[in-house]
Amino acid sequence: MVPRLATFAGFAVALCACSSGEPTEQTGRALQRSAEEAGTAPHAFPLDAFPMGLPGLDPLEPVSLYLVLDGPPAAEVLPPGLPLDHPTTVARVGERLAAIAAQHDRLRPHLKDRAIPIIAELSRLANVVQVLAPAGEAAALGRLPGVTRVELVPTLKPALQSALPVVGAPDVWAQATPYHGDGLRVAIIDTGIDYLHADFGGSGDPNEYDANDPAVVESGSFPTVRVIGGWDFAGNDYDASNSEKNTPVPDPDPLDCKSGHGSHVAGITGGNGVLLDGTVFSGPYDQSYDPALFRLAPGVAPRVSFYAYKVFGCGGSTNLLASALERAADPDQDGIFDDRADVVNGSLGSSYGLKSPVNAQIIKNLNTVGTLVVIAAGNEGRTFFITGTP
Ligand SMILES: [Ca+2]
Ligand SMILES: [Ca+2]
Ligand SMILES: [Ca+2]
Incomplete structure (x- = not known):
C-alpha cells in the first residue's frame, strides 16, 4: 500500500461534501428505497x-x-x-x-x-x-x-497525494487578527503521530525514536506540548485486509510508524517547522517566512494542539475509523462533549464514498457536537464521483 498525499485544497473540497450531511441523507434514502424495492425483509x-x-x-x-x-x-x-x-x-x-x-x-x-x-x-x-x-x-x-x-x-486506506501547496498561509498569519490555530484541538485519524519529531517540538533524535516502545507509554514521554492526547486503536501489526492481522491490539501509545503518514498529515496541518540545522522553529509565523531557511516547512496552523488517533498498523488498511471519530467527540471519555476536537482530519478513504450509513451518521453527529470533519478527496485522479469514503 503506497501512502498518498492530498492537497489542502482537496481537503476543502471534501469538507463541503462531508459537513452538510445532505448527500448522506439522500444516499441513505436511495439505499433504503432500493432495499424496499428489492423486498428486503426488516x-x-x-x-x-x-x-x-x-x-x-x-x-x-x-x-x-x-x-x-x-x-x-x-x-x-x-x-x-x-x-x-x-x-x-x-x-x-x-x-x-x-x-x-x-x-x-x-x-x-x-x-x-x-x-x-x-x-x-x-x-x-x-x-x-x-x-x-x-x-x-x-x-x-x-x-x-x-x-x-x-x-x-468500509475498509479504508491512507490517502495523501501531493506536498503542501501554496495556500497563502503567511498572509493569513500576518492579518491584524492572526490565525495560527491557537487554542484549537485537531484530531489526526491516521497512522499515529511521531511526537518525538522536531516538527512537533521533540528532540528529532532517531535513537530516541528507536528506543521508544510503540506499545507502551514510557513515563513522561507522552502526551507532549503539541500532541496533547491520543490512542492507538490498532497496534502496529494490524491490517484490516489481512485475515491473519485483522484483530486490532489497541495500546495507549499512538507513536507513528516509520512510514510516517500521520506525522506527514499532522505536519501539513500544524507542524512547528524545522530549520536547516535541524532545530525546531518557534516563530514568528508571519510574512517574514522564508522557505529557504527550512529543512521542513511549518504547517498551515502551527499553534494548534493535536490528538493522535491511530487507526492503522504500519501497513495496509483499517476498519477502525468509527472508534476514532467517537473518541474525537469525547477525548477524556467522561460522557460530556465539551472537550470534543474542533477539527478532525481523516486523510484516508476508499473510492466512491458514502458506503456506510453508520459512518455517515457518525460524521453528521460529530458536526452536531461542533467538530469540523475534513476528509481527503480527489486522490484517485481527475474524474467525477471519486470523493472517498467516508
Ligand atoms: Ca502503539
Ligand atoms: Ca512508547
Ligand atoms: Ca469529555
Whole structure:
C-alpha cells in the first residue's frame, strides 16, 4: 500500500461534501428505497447498506460488521441551543449513554455465545457494536435482540497525494487578527503521530525514536506540548485486509510508524517547522517566512494542539475509523462533549464514498457536537464521483 498525499485544497473540497450531511441523507434514502424495492425483509442482512448482498465473500471469512442498535446515540438527544457542558445537556447525554450501555450489556452474552469478538462499542455518535464475525453469520446477527441492521464496515486506506501547496498561509498569519490555530484541538485519524519529531517540538533524535516502545507509554514521554492526547486503536501489526492481522491490539501509545503518514498529515496541518540545522522553529509565523531557511516547512496552523488517533498498523488498511471519530467527540471519555476536537482530519478513504450509513451518521453527529470533519478527496485522479469514503 503506497501512502498518498492530498492537497489542502482537496481537503476543502471534501469538507463541503462531508459537513452538510445532505448527500448522506439522500444516499441513505436511495439505499433504503432500493432495499424496499428489492423486498428486503426488516432486520435481515443486508438491509440498506448492501441491497446487492455481499458478493464474493466466503461465508467463513471474518469480516468487520457494524451491528446497529435500536434508538439514537447520545449526540442525537442534545437539547437545542444549550452549551455542551450545561447541566441539562450533561444530564440528558448521561441518561442516554446509560441506556445504551444497558442495551449493549444485553447484547454482549449473545455475541459471547457465538464466540464473536467485539471490536468497538459506540454510543456517542452512533448506537453500534462493531464485531469481527464470519460473513455467513451476518444475517443471524441482524436478528439478535435490539439489533435493527447490520452493515459491512468500509475498509479504508491512507490517502495523501501531493506536498503542501501554496495556500497563502503567511498572509493569513500576518492579518491584524492572526490565525495560527491557537487554542484549537485537531484530531489526526491516521497512522499515529511521531511526537518525538522536531516538527512537533521533540528532540528529532532517531535513537530516541528507536528506543521508544510503540506499545507502551514510557513515563513522561507522552502526551507532549503539541500532541496533547491520543490512542492507538490498532497496534502496529494490524491490517484490516489481512485475515491473519485483522484483530486490532489497541495500546495507549499512538507513536507513528516509520512510514510516517500521520506525522506527514499532522505536519501539513500544524507542524512547528524545522530549520536547516535541524532545530525546531518557534516563530514568528508571519510574512517574514522564508522557505529557504527550512529543512521542513511549518504547517498551515502551527499553534494548534493535536490528538493522535491511530487507526492503522504500519501497513495496509483499517476498519477502525468509527472508534476514532467517537473518541474525537469525547477525548477524556467522561460522557460530556465539551472537550470534543474542533477539527478532525481523516486523510484516508476508499473510492466512491458514502458506503456506510453508520459512518455517515457518525460524521453528521460529530458536526452536531461542533467538530469540523475534513476528509481527503480527489486522490484517485481527475474524474467525477471519486470523493472517498467516508
Ligand atoms: Ca502503539
Ligand atoms: Ca512508547
Ligand atoms: Ca469529555
